[in-house]
Amino acid sequence: MAAIMLAMPSSARVLPDLYEVSEAVPSRGATDRADAAVRGLGRVFIRVTGDQKITSDVKLAPVLAQAQKYVQSYRYDSDNNQLYLNLTFDPKAVNELVHQLQLPLWPNNRPGTLVWMAVDTLEHGRDTLGQDDYPELFGLLDGLAMERGLPLDFPVMDLNDQRNMPLGSLWAQDESAAQQAGVRYRPDATLMGRLLQTSAQRWQANWLLIHGGRSYAFDAEGSSLEEVALRGVNEAANRLAERYAVRAGDSGVASAVLVEIAGIRSFADYSAATRYLQGLAQVSSADVLAVNGDRLTLSLTTSIQLETLRDVLSLNRNLQLAAEDGLVDLTGYRAPLGSAQNPLRYSWH
Numbered sequence: 001m002a003a004i005m006l007a008m009p010s011s012a013r014v015l016p017d018l019y020e021v022s023e024a025v026p027s028r029g030a031t032d033r034a035d036a037a038v039r040g041l042g043r044v045f046i047r048v049t050g051d052q053k054i055t056s057d058v059k060l061a062p063v064l065a066q067a068q069k070y071v072q073s074y075r076y077d078s079d080n081n082q083l084y085l086n087l088t089f090d091p092k093a094v095n096e097l098v099h100q101l102q103l104p105l106w107p108n109n110r111p112g113t114l115v116w117m118a119v120d121t122l123e124h125g126r127d128t129l130g131q132d133d134y135p136e137l138f139g140l141l142d143g144l145a146m147e148r149g150l151p152l153d154f155p156v157m158d159l160n161d162q163r164n165m166p167l168g169s170l171w172a173q174d175e176s177a178a179q180q181a182g183v184r185y186r187p188d189a190t191l192m193g194r195l196l197q198t199s200a201q202r203w204q205a206n207w208l209l210i211h212g213g214r215s216y217a218f219d220a221e222g223s224s225l226e227e228v229a230l231r232g233v234n235e236a237a238n239r240l241a242e243r244y245a246v247r248a249g250d251s252g253v254a255s256a257v258l259v260e261i262a263g264i265r266s267f268a269d270y271s272a273a274t275r276y277l278q279g280l281a282q283v284s285s286a287d288v289l290a291v292n293g294d295r296l297t298l299s300l301t302t303s304i305q306l307e308t309l310r311d312v313l314s315l316n317r318n319l320q321l322a323a324e325d326g327l328v329d330l331t332g333y334r335a336p337l338g339s340a341q342n343p344l345r346y347s348w349h
Contacts, residue, residue, distance in 0.1 A: 015108045018047045018149050019072075019089045024082055033074070033085060037067035040087045041094075047149035048094060050106035050241020052234060059101045070094060104245035107281040109315050111188030111211065111240055112151045115141070115233070116178065118170045119225065120196045128167055129195070130157050137226055144230055148237040153185060160184065170194070173208045175215065188315060191236045195228055207232040209239055212311045243311065246281045246304075257300045257309060258289075258343035262322065264296045269348055272318065274298070282312050297343065310344065319346045 021043050023036035041064055042055040054060065063070075072090040076083060098105050117129035131138045131154060138154065145152040155161045164181035173192045182190055189211035196204050202221070205228035209216040216239050220231035259277070264270050270291070277286040277298060285301040302309055313319050322345035 015110060015149055015151065018108055019044055019091045019094060020087070021089075022077075022084050022086045025076075025085045027083070028076060034068055036085045037071055037087060038064050040085075041067040041070060041089060043147065044089050044094060045098075045103075047147070048098060048106065049104045050149075050237065050245050051104060052148075052238060054103065057101075057103070059103075063097055063101070070097075102247075104241070104247045105281060106149070106241045106245045108149070109280075109312075110149060110151060110244070111315060112153060113189040113191055113236060113240070114153050114155065114182055114185050114187035115191045115193070116155060116165060116170055116181075117193045117195060117229065118167060120171075120194070122197050122200070126167065126171065128157060128162075128170060134225075137229060140226055140230060141233055144233055148234065150233070150237045150240065152233065153187065155181070155185065173206070175208075175210055178210060186317070189236070189240065191232070193229065193232050195225055197225070203228045205229070205232055207235065209236050211240065211243070212307070212314070243308065244282070255302070257302060257306065258340055259298050259300055259313075259346065260343040261296045261298070261319070261346045261348050262294055263348035264291070264294050270296065273348055276316055276318075280312060282309065296348075313344070313346070318349055320349055321345070322347050 021040040023040050025032045025036050042060075045054050045060060046052060051057075055064070070089050070093050071087055073088045075086050077086060078084065095105065097103075118126065119129045120126040127133075129137075141152060141154075155165070161181060165177055169177035170192065171194050173194065178190045178192060189209060192208045192210070194206050196206075198204055201223050203223065203225055205220040207218050207220065209218075218232075218235050218239075220228040220235070222228045222231060261273055264273060273296060274286065274288060277283060277300060280286070282304050283300050283302050285299075287299045287301075288296065289299055290297040300309070304312075310321075314321065
């Protein structure tokens with residue numbers, strides 16, 4: 001999977017290769033293959049759960065000890081005299097383990113995240129961080145995106161980007177500028193970072209993650225530009241995983257939320273919309289209640305909060321939130337959002 005896709009929309013993507021890893025091995029021997037399977041399965045659990053520290057969970061130790069049991073296929077490759085073992089783990093088996101061990105599950109429909117970065121060095125001062133000037137750093141970020149299962153995109157920084165996101169706005173982490181500059185990329189989330197060299201061997205960074213109408217600020221410190229950049233992306237992945245992960249044993253009470261989708265003009269539209277909603281890990285059931293003309297009404301059973309459900313639904317670019325018109329007031333008060341009188345309204349594109 002290529003995490004860096006220039007000048008392409010950074011909308012949510014279904015990631016099919018969360019269960020595939022490549023491990024460097026010294027030989028084709030059975031012992032080296034078993035050791036690689038343990039390491040590889042640990043990486044898969046980090047991707048699938050969204051928990052960066054999951055491999056230290058004592059509940060996972062017996063599973064990792066039997067990692068080869070969950071290998072679906074493997075093959076060897078070599079590059080620059082280094083032998084690699086490519087492993088594919090059984091997605092169904094891994095997901096069942098996540099459920100049995102009551103670990104969080106981060107569904108594979110994940111928010112495309114657009115990353116803007118500015119740097120201030122002792123030697124050259126302040127500038128926008130671009131791929132042409134820092135190819136090794138962006139290569140590391142690409143690798144980290146694959147490890148965490150977070151689709152990252154970077155602006156091309158052409159004249160349009162430079163006009164819409166001037167250096168001053170980027171350094172100030174101007175959210176309105178980020179919104180305007182991101183129109184061409186259509187990101188689900190935006191990550192803005194300013195990375196400052198404070199001494200010959202020390203760096204600090206301030207990060208701002210913008211997603212779902214909310215902002216999350218966090219800092220990072222380290223001994224290199226690469227370290228504080230990687231820490232920023234790691235923390236962004238942590239925050240997004242916390243937002244979307246489904247946790248076994250959550251105390252939330254399951255409730256029905258009504259969703260009305262306009263623009264269903266064919267059986268293909270109907271199939272695509274219902275298949276998407278019924279396949280959401282955050283939704284235990286999606287029942288069709290009515291089809292009237294081009295309008296489809298469904299009842300979604302979920303235990304997650306309504307705002308989280310709206311974030312999940314927004315990850316599908318075919319679902320566009322409809323304007324809040326025609327809402328029904330009951331005895332002077334607006335009916336609860338997602339109720340029969342006031343369903344979540346979307347249009348299908």
